[in-house]
Amino acid sequence: MSRIDLHLHTTHSDGSLPPSEVLKLAAKASVTALAITDHDITSGIPEAMATGRELGIEVIPGVEISCFDGTSELHILGYCLDWQDSVLNGRLASLRASRHRRNPLIIERLRAAGLDVTYDEVRALAGTESVGRPHIARLLMQKKYVSSAKEAFDRYLAEGKPAYVPRDLPAPAEAISWIRDAKGVAVLAHPTWVKDSGDGLGGRLTALKEAGLGGVEVHYSTHSKTQTASYLELAKRLDLLVTGGSDFHGLTKPDIEVGYGRGDLRVNPRLLEPLKAAAAARS
Numbered sequence: 456m457s458r459i460d461l462h463l464h465t466t467h468s469d470g471s472l473p474p475s476e477v478l479k480l481a482a483k484a485s486v487t488a489l490a491i492t493d494h495d496i497t498s499g500i501p502e503a504m505a506t507g508r509e510l511g512i513e514v515i516p517g518v519e520i521s522c523f524d525g526t527s528e529l530h531i532l533g534y535c536l537d538w539q540d541s542v543l544n545g546r547l548a549s550l551r552a553s554r555h556r557r558n559p560l561i562i563e564r565l566r567a568a569g570l571d572v573t574y575d576e577v578r579a580l581a582g583t584e585s586v587g588r589p590h591i592a593r594l595l596m597q598k599k600y601v602s603s604a605k606e607a608f609d610r611y612l613a614e615g616k617p618a619y620v621p622r623d624l625p626a627p628a629e630a631i632s633w634i635r636d637a638k639g640v641a642v643l644a645h646p647t648w649v650k651d652s653g654d655g656l657g658g659r660l661t662a663l664k665e666a667g668l669g670g671v672e673v674h675y676s677t678h679s680k681t682q683t684a685s686y687l688e689l690a691k692r693l694d695l696l697v698t699g700g701s702d703f704h705g706l707t708k709p710d711i712e713v714g715y716g717r718g719d720l721r722v723n724p725r726l727l728e729p730l731k732a733a734a735a736a737r738s
């Protein structure tokens with residue numbers, strides 16, 4: 456049965472496969488349309504589009520921007536945007552620069568904890584300008600300090616752990632405006648990340664909608680049936696678009712497959728037209 460996958464990472468951020476390989480997996484999974492949504496970077500899109508033309512898969516330009524709303528780190532997905540827009544790419548470059556300020560501080564803390572790692576090693580392993588904690592986790596795996604990315608986060612890298620360093624992140628409203636300025640549609644990624652600050656997810660989504668949010672990622676690899684149903688109900692009630700994707704990263708999240716998530720994900724191709732229509736209304 457055909458499906459779409461609007462949330463995929465490649466080697467241009469913290470995924471382990473280049474765009475062309477992700478597209479090949481998508482073809483095997485009967486994915487008819489997909490979005491490459493690398494963190495804070497759009498450089499994987501041209502390769503994805505070229506491979507998409509060969510394989511007959513529609514490629515929607517996308518990006519995933521990390522934000523902080525005062526309580527939780529949130530991710531805002533941007534779809535159908537003008538990914539070559541110089542203002543957008545300048546803004547994303549400034550976010551990546553903040554990663555390069557943060558990562559060496561994380562490395563310092565890991566070294567203080569007795570681990571023999573350098574930032575040069577992380578950058579060499581990452582091979583991209585969008586370097587993040589998953590790359591550090593991969594280095595810790597290579598050096599046998601941990602046996603999985605999850606263990607790297609649980610022992611060292613997650614909030615509250617010895618090597619955690621907070622990062623300067625834009626507010627969600629700012630990321631939403633960047634996406635809208637580039638004629639795209641902004642969507643709240645994996646809403647399970649929203650920590651309850653008293654007004655519940657409905658209240659937060661209402662505020663984000665006022666800031667220009669267009670949709671919510673209802674279908675996601677780790678959502679339970681109950682969560683999916685409640686997000687669907689919220690999206691309907693607030694008149695937000697429904698999207699979905701696997702958040703495939705390759706080796707960093709080995710249990711997640713393109714198109715299928717943990718096996719039971721299916722994002723209906725019918726969700727694509729409303730998304731494209733909303734973007735067309737913006738340009």
Ligand SMILES: [Zn+2]
Pocket residue numbers: 519530644645
């Ligand atoms: Zn995310």
Ligand SMILES: [Zn+2]
Pocket residue numbers: 462464492519702
């Ligand atoms: Zn993601």
